Amino acid sequence: MSEHDDQTPETDPQLPGKIKDSARQIWLAGLGAFTKAEEDAGKFFDRLVQEGEQLESKTRGVVGKQIRTVEDRVGEVRERATGTWDKLEHMFDQRVSGALRRLGIHRKEDIQALESRIEYLEAELAKLRGSSSNDNDEEE
Template identity: 40%
Template sequence: MNKKLTPPDDDEALAQAVRASARQIWQAGLGAFAKAQKEGGTAFTRLVRDGSELQRYAREVEDATETVSRSAERASRRGTSSWNQLEQVFEERVARALTRIGAPAAAEVEALQGRVAELEAQVAELARRLPPADEPEGKPEGKPESEAG
């Protein structure tokens, strides 16, 4: 069975646990202080040396990153420039080939499309002006459709 502590006992147990924890923290602090006093000079020197090495390494990494970035940017510019030149040469050659075989240029095709649209509008206007067409031939005049047969 679980034994339940009475409220005064709970307070006393809590106080003892806090005192024990505070004692351990105080002892750890004293131990760290003693160690720092004993190894103070060598530990500080070692930390400065380690910090200097890390700083040197960080500088080297930063320099290498900048070098790679600059190289990538130059390569990208050259690649883009070369691609643009290739595209221009291709377009010029295609245009010359189309001219040689007599293919119309884009502007000529657009002009023709505009002219066709104008002509269609004129034809539609003329069709509206024409009188209605006569009845189709082939039906006998004067006879009802049932007798024509």
Template identity: 45%
Template sequence: MVKKIQKAGSAAQSSAAGFNSPLSGAIKDSAQQIWLAGLGAFSKAQEEGGKAFESLVKEGMSIQRKTQAVAEERISEATNRVSSMATDISSKAQGQWDKLENIFEERVAKALNKLGVPSARDVEALIERIDALNAQVQRLGGKAPAKAAARKASTPKKVAPAKKAAARKTTRRTKAA
């Protein structure tokens, strides 16, 4: 292209008129070539632009996956830390609650003791003592104390299921009549 212009330039110098037709043709040819080069560059940029866009999309997806994996890992670590802290706090709270419960039970027991109310241990010891005395009385040949006999007499005896069913039938018949 440069050679054509130089040839055209030398032809222009030889001509005294200034603009002659070979020079203007060379300029037109040069302008045409510049225009076509621009179109070619534009076309190539469009083709490669699509490829570049696709590669950028792929790279973006890769970065997004990596970022999500890191974020999920961090969330998992934070969740584990929070759950371990919650477990620690819960166990400490339970320990404090147990201490408070024991203190409350001790104070209630002291207050009841001051009022003369026997504790559950005292009642249990008395029951064991009564049972031991009853056993001694029975071994000596005596009858059971009146209260124990009365207690045994007042407890209802179990009725066999067949007798219960018969009793129900008779009560139904009497109600129907």
């Protein structure tokens, strides 16, 4: 047998060096794997950020369209409601005015017109009285 075959691991003088070299290689492989993972994680993180930004842009567009659609619908409903409310208010005013007339209660405009007519007639009467008292003064 040869000299190499006669040596057992316990008696091999190169064993500590081999173990040291093997441990160093394992250590370097671990460092390499860690560095690679760190680089890949950074790239992966950057890619996730990009995809998130793209998704946010798309989402904003869709949400913006939905908001505009809802605002348009609300505007239409508001216009219809306002128009309907105005019609109801006008009908209510007409019915109340009709009911008040049937009860003999006149509208404010009617009363104001009568007051103006009374003022005019009082002024005409005062003129007539003034001219008749002037006529009386001349006769005396």
